[in-house]
Amino acid sequence: xxxxxxxxxxxxxxxxxxxxxxxxxxxxxxxxxxxxxxxxxxxxxxxxxxxxxxxxxxxxxxxxxxxxxxxxxxxxxxxxxxxxxxxxxxxxxxxxxxxxxxxxxxxxxxxxxxxxxxxxxxxxxxxxxxxxxxxxxxxxxxxxxxxxxxxxxxxxxxxxxxxxxxxxxxxxxxxxxxxxxxxxxxxxxxxxxxxxxxxxxxxxxxxxxxxxxxxxxxxxxxxxxxxxxxxxxxxxxxxxxxxxxxxxxxxxxxxxxxxxxxxxxxxxxxxxxxxxxxxxxxxxxxxxxxxxxxxxxxxxxxxxxxxxxxxxxxxxxxxxxxxxxxxxxxxxxxxxxxxxxxxxxxxxxxxxxxxxxxxxxxxxxxxxxxxxxxxxxxxxxxxxxxxxxxxxxxxxxxxxx
Amino acid sequence: xxxxxxxxxxxxxxxxxxxxxxxxxxxxxxxxxxxxxxxxxxxxxxxxxxxxxxxxxxxxxxxxxxxxxxxxxxxxxxxxxxxxxxxxxxxxxxxxxxxxxxxxxxxxxxxxxxxxxxxxxxxxxxxxxxxxxxxxxxxxxxxxxxxxxxxxxxxxxxxxxxxxxxxxxxxxxxxxxxxxxxxxxxxxxxxxxxxxxxxxxxxxxxxxxxxxxxxxxxxxxxxxxxxxxxxxxx
Numbered sequence: 001x002x003x004x005x006x007x008x009x010x011x012x013x014x015x016x017x018x019x020x021x022x023x024x025x026x027x028x029x030x031x032x033x034x035x036x037x038x039x040x041x042x043x044x045x046x047x048x049x050x051x052x053x054x055x056x057x058x059x060x061x062x063x064x065x066x067x068x069x070x071x072x073x074x075x076x077x078x079x080x081x082x083x084x085x086x087x088x089x090x091x092x093x094x095x096x097x098x099x100x101x102x103x104x105x106x107x108x109x110x111x112x113x114x115x116x117x118x119x120x121x122x123x124x125x126x127x128x129x130x131x132x133x134x135x136x137x138x139x140x141x142x143x144x145x146x147x148x149x150x151x152x153x154x155x156x157x158x159x160x161x162x163x164x165x166x167x168x169x170x171x172x173x174x175x176x177x178x179x180x181x182x183x184x185x186x187x188x189x190x191x192x193x194x195x196x197x198x199x200x201x202x203x204x205x206x207x208x209x210x211x212x213x214x215x216x217x218x219x220x221x222x223x224x225x226x227x228x229x230x231x232x233x234x235x236x237x238x239x240x241x242x243x244x245x246x247x248x249x250x251x252x253x254x255x256x257x258x259x260x261x262x263x264x265x266x267x268x269x270x271x272x273x274x275x276x277x278x279x280x281x282x283x284x285x286x287x288x289x290x291x292x293x294x295x296x297x298x299x300x301x302x303x304x305x306x307x308x309x310x311x312x313x314x315x316x317x318x319x320x321x322x323x324x325x326x327x328x329x330x331x332x333x334x335x336x337x338x339x340x341x342x343x344x345x346x347x348x349x350x351x352x353x354x355x356x357x358x359x360x361x362x363x364x365x366x367x368x369x370x371x372x373x374x375x376x377x378x379x380x381x382x383x384x385x386x387x388x389x390x391x392x393x394x395x396x397x398x399x400x401x
Numbered sequence: 402x403x404x405x406x407x408x409x410x411x412x413x414x415x416x417x418x419x420x421x422x423x424x425x426x427x428x429x430x431x432x433x434x435x436x437x438x439x440x441x442x443x444x445x446x447x448x449x450x451x452x453x454x455x456x457x458x459x460x461x462x463x464x465x466x467x468x469x470x471x472x473x474x475x476x477x478x479x480x481x482x483x484x485x486x487x488x489x490x491x492x493x494x495x496x497x498x499x500x501x502x503x504x505x506x507x508x509x510x511x512x513x514x515x516x517x518x519x520x521x522x523x524x525x526x527x528x529x530x531x532x533x534x535x536x537x538x539x540x541x542x543x544x545x546x547x548x549x550x551x552x553x554x555x556x557x558x559x560x561x562x563x564x565x566x567x568x569x570x571x572x573x574x575x576x577x578x579x580x581x582x583x584x585x586x587x588x589x590x591x592x593x594x595x596x597x598x599x600x601x602x603x604x605x606x607x608x609x610x611x612x613x614x615x616x617x618x619x620x621x622x623x624x625x626x627x628x629x630x631x632x633x634x635x
Contacts, residue, residue: 004505291503297462298515298563299490301483395463398497 002311005284013316016280020320020374021327023273027266027370028328032360033340034262038255040355042220044183045251046244047122051089051214052223053230055241060211066094066165070239072208079233085218086226089116090210092199096162098142098192100150107146108191109160111199111210120216123180123193130154130178133195139177143188147179154179160194165204172202183355270373274381281313281385285392286400292389293397302390309386310379317378321371335360407435408473408571408603409459415467416454416626428454429465430626436605438570441597443606443617451626452607453575459605460493460573461485473570490518494564494572494602498579501560502548508559509534509544515567533562537592554585561589565596571603578610590616 006013046052055076060068070076073090080088092111097104114133118124123141124132133139140158152158157173164170174194182188200207215230217223227243234241245252285292292305339357342349346356416429429451436442444452457463458470461477470477473492480488489495494515502511509527512534516526534544537558548556557577564572574593578586594616597604606613614620622630 001503001505008505294495294497294501294503296486297460297489297495297497299486299493299518301486303483304518393463395457398462 002308003315005288005308005312006315012280012283016276017316017320017323019273019276020317021324023269024321024324024370024374025328026269027373028325028332028362028367029360030265030269031262031366031370032328032332032336032362033358034258035363035366036336036340036360037358038258039361040358041183041258042251042255044122044355045248046220047120047216048182048184048187049248049251050212050244051120052217052220052244053215053227053241054244054247055213055215055230055234055239056211058238058240061240061242061247064093064095064211066163066203066205066211068211069205070210070213073210073213074208075236076213076234076239079230080213080215083226083229085222087116087120087216089113089120089214089216090196091212091214092196092203092205092209093211094162094199094203096160098146098150099159099161100152100156102151103149105146105149106190107142109162109199110191110193111196111203112193113196117193120214122182126180126182127178128181130176132178132180133193137177138174138195138198140174140192140194141178141180142176142192143190144179144181145185145188146190146192147176149189152176158192160192160202162203164202170202170204172198174198183349266370266373270377274377277313277317277378277381278384281309281382282388284312285309285385285389289392289397289400292392293394293400296392296394296397305390305392306386309389310382313378313382313386317374321374329362332360332362405437406474408438408440409434409436409605410471411435411455411459411468412471413468414455414458414465414470416451416458416463417466427626429458431468432623432626432628433468434621434628434631436571436603438603439597439601440619441594441604441617442619442621443608443613444621444623445609445614446623446629447609450623452609452623454626455623456573456575456605456607459571460495461489490515490567492570494567494569496557496560496564496572496574496577498576499553499556502556502563504548507545507547508539508551508555511548511559512544512562512566515563519567529566530562533566534559537562553580554582554589557581557585557589561593565600565602568600569602571605573605573607575607576610577606578608578612583612586610587612 055070057068057070077088077090080086090113094109096107096109098107115135118132127141128144132141150158154176157175159171159173161169161171180188199205200209215226217226223243223245227241231241295305336359339359341357343356349356411432411434414429414432415427417425417427419425432455444455446452454463458465459472461480464478475488477485477488503514506514509530512530513526516529539555539558539562543551543555551559557580578590581589590612593604596602606617608614619631619633621628
């Protein structure tokens with residue numbers, strides 16, 4: 001009977017089923033988009049800002065001077081070589097000045113191992129003009145935005161100035177060989193990359209001396225465990241080790257905020273569907289008031305009236321959920337391969353440090369949570385009309401025309 | 402009044418509709434009435450005399466503001482809404498003037514409705530419904546139609562079949578011929594009286610239709626919510 005009741009007013013039922021389908025589609029789509037966006041943004045932010053775990057010379061976090069260095073990077077690299085799913089980038093990071101013929105500006109000059117960078121850092125893949133440095137090669141890689149600011153062209157020389165280990169001013173002229181555009185505009189404007197050997201020569205570091213070792217992990221959930229493991233293995237008081245959650249409180253806050261925004265949107269979405277259901281089912285019960293009266297007169301109990309209304313709502317929601325889910329799963333599967341191109345909003349996304357191509361992803365926990373939310377929402381939304389119908393006085397319902 | 406235990410006993414029954422700012426209306430005013438099993442009784446009277454209200458109170462569709470109703474030994478005032486529904490399901494049948502049937506069910510399903518609620522096995526349900534509908538002139542083709550595809554008379558016969566098929570102790574019929582032409586109405590009434598005589602089912606009509614009044618064995622006349630006459634024909 002509940003099933004047949006659905007088709008008494010196909011237009012209204014169609015609107016209701018479409019609303020539920022649109023709701024579940026939006027929920028799944030939004031959840032997948034937010035999960036993909038959040039994960040990519042988090043991964044990009046972590047990779048651009050020192051990796052999942054950063055190891056540095058004691059005092060470096062508080063005062064990033066060249067003297068606060070790791071004297072010998074080899075034990076760290078050896079320890080990491082034994083940890084599956086972890087890789088390391090030893091870097092020399094020094095604050096200095098980059099000069100062009102026209103301008104000068106303060107930057108972070110980062111000495112890198114190009115081979116390691118190609119495996120772990122997003123910068124080699126973000127080159128938009130020129131090339132990234134090779135294993136032996138000389139040259140400077142800087143953000144395209146910084147090059148614009150300095151009015152530097154590819155192939156032109158820039159002069160780098162730093163304070164060396166003996167606190168003397170040291171400088172070198174290097175040819176710009178590559179320009180990059182990362183997901184973070186602020187990074188593009190303030191970080192330049194140089195071969196680690198050139199940097200060591202400039203600052204006066206020995207071959208195995210570095211400022212930091214960035215540790216990159218395959219899975220973010222392994223961070224705490226591997227950090228504990230590394231602390232135990234290294235046990236060197238001249239080194240400090242911090243996870244990204246300890247180093248980047250802003251990113252942690254943003255991650256929580258993204259989660260809250262998702263929840264808020266979902267609550268608003270489901271509240272809208274809930275009110276549509278309440279409204280439709282109130283109309284339904286008043287339209288069928290006489291019929292409900294006939295049923296009551298013939299011995300249908302109030303609880304059975306409630307079940308009838310609930311069952312009818314349940315069938316409609318089931319159809320809507322199935323339709324919305326099919327559409328959402330299909331589109332998400334497609335977008336997860338091709339990516340959702342948001343380059344129209346590139347400027348806004350880059351200022352936020354996010355990619356313009358988002359690969360939505362769904363996990364079963366989110367889907368399950370969505371379906372449970374839908375079930376709770378239906379139960380709550382239909383509870384009032386169903387209760388109201390069951391509380392009709394038979395005599396009043398029978399007089400209704 | 403008879404010495405036998407009556408099927409229906411209404412004692413000093415009263416129904417007053419009181420709304421703030423309006424003069425209270427006494428739809429049923431101190432009525433005491435007994436109906437014996439197997440009676441074919443009409444409650445007649447002009448519009449607003451309280452006929453339908455009286456039937457609603459006896460059928461447990463409405464609660465009295467005074468007095469009490471006992472049907473088949475059960476004091477209806479003691480029952481909760483759910484218990485009342487169960488009592489109606491097992492003891493009472495209702496026939497209303499119009500719009501008696503559930504639109505999404507076929508004639509057969511409508512007639513089967515109460516038996517389904519009573520939990521009878523499908524085979525028994527179908528057999529009883531088919532027999533009852535056939536006796537009331539509903540063909541196999543009509544049985545498969547929904548109410549919208551049946552005439553008013555056919556719909557009313559299905560409603561009667563639904564009331565009868567559950568073998569209730571009492572059938573309450575509120576203006577059952579009100580929407581029928583006189584030929585169809587007379588035929589249905591003859592059928593109901595015949596069923597009453599054969600099965601012993603008690604019929605209580607609310608009506609001002611002369612056809613029902615003519616056929617009733619007992620005629621209770623109301624005016625302004627009170628019984629002004631109560632005559633039994635031999």
